[in-house]
Amino acid sequence: MARLSREFYAQDTLEAARALLGKVLVRRLGDELLAGRIVETEAYVGRCDKACHAYGYRRTARTETLFSQPGTAYIYLIYGMYHCLNFVTEPEGEPAAVLLRGLEPLAGTETMARLRYGDKPLTAYRRKNFLNGPGKVCRALALTRAENGLDLTGDTLFLCDGPEDAGLTPFPVPAGETVAAGPRIGVDYAEEARDFPWRFRLVKEE
DNA sequence: AGAACGATCGACT
DNA sequence: GTCGATCGTTCTA
Numbered sequence: 001m002a003r004l005s006r007e008f009y010a011q012d013t014l015e016a017a018r019a020l021l022g023k024v025l026v027r028r029l030g031d032e033l034l035a036g037r038i039v040e041t042e043a044y045v046g047r048c049d050k051a052c053h054a055y056g057y058r059r060t061a062r063t064e065t066l067f068s069q070p071g072t073a074y075i076y077l078i079y080g081m082y083h084c085l086n087f088v089t090e091p092e093g094e095p096a097a098v099l100l101r102g103l104e105p106l107a108g109t110e111t112m113a114r115l116r117y118g119d120k121p122l123t124a125y126r127r128k129n130f131l132n133g134p135g136k137v138c139r140a141l142a143l144t145r146a147e148n149g150l151d152l153t154g155d156t157l158f159l160c161d162g163p164e165d166a167g168l169t170p171f172p173v174p175a176g177e178t179v180a181a182g183p184r185i186g187v188d189y190a191e192e193a194r195d196f197p198w199r200f201r202l203v204k205e206e
Numbered sequence: 207a208g209a210a211c212g213a214t215c216g217a218c219t
Numbered sequence: 220g221t222c223g224a225t226c227g228t229t230c231t232a
Binding site for chain 2: 042044051052053076078079080081082084086099101129133134135136184185186187189190
């Protein structure tokens with residue numbers, strides 16, 4: 001399973017946020033693999049971005065993870081009940097990360113559905129809104145602050161170029177997809193950074 | 207010690 | 220579209 005390299009994560013955060021679209025995220029849970037295709041990301045850059053937890057190189061117990069080496073998982077609690085997963089980017093010491101906002105399920109779907117919905121039936125509505133939000137993704141992958149700081153080049157949580165590299169059955173990549181950029185979600189407080197077009201999505205071409 | 211707030215979600219009108 | 224849940228993090232004193 002060819003993982004994305006340390007060098008991949010060390011690149012510019014905006015480049016990484018775009019390049020991560022279409023890549024495959026794998027979470028090992030016991031002897032089962034949960035996996036999904038990345039379809040939505042956002043970039044956060046401490047150096048210049050008031051929406052970033054480490055804006056202006058602000059160093060606290062929480063932001064410490066953002067200062068660790070590229071290819072580290074930054075997971076934090078939000079609104080008292082949800083978690084968000086980020087991939088630390090840029091050379092070590094530059095606090096920056098890509099927030100994962102959306103996945104398409106590829107493997108372990110039943111387990112993910114149970115983690116997210118328990119025994120409730122998987123309706124069309126639930127299927128449609130399965131992994132389209134950062135809190136939903138973390139719930140479905142059983143990721144909490146206990147996983148904060150995980151090395152993404154390790155065996156528990158990692159990324160691959162495609163499903164073949166994840167040791168999964170290949171799937172046909174939908175042709176005619178394109179990258180859409182726009183303002184990030186939920187950062188209206190962040191003054192000028194509020195309007196930065198740092199949210200990226202894979203969308204079907206018309 | 208206390209208060210304000212949040213990179214969200216789901217239920218509801 | 221609106222709104223409440225729920226608690227760790229951060230800042231102020």
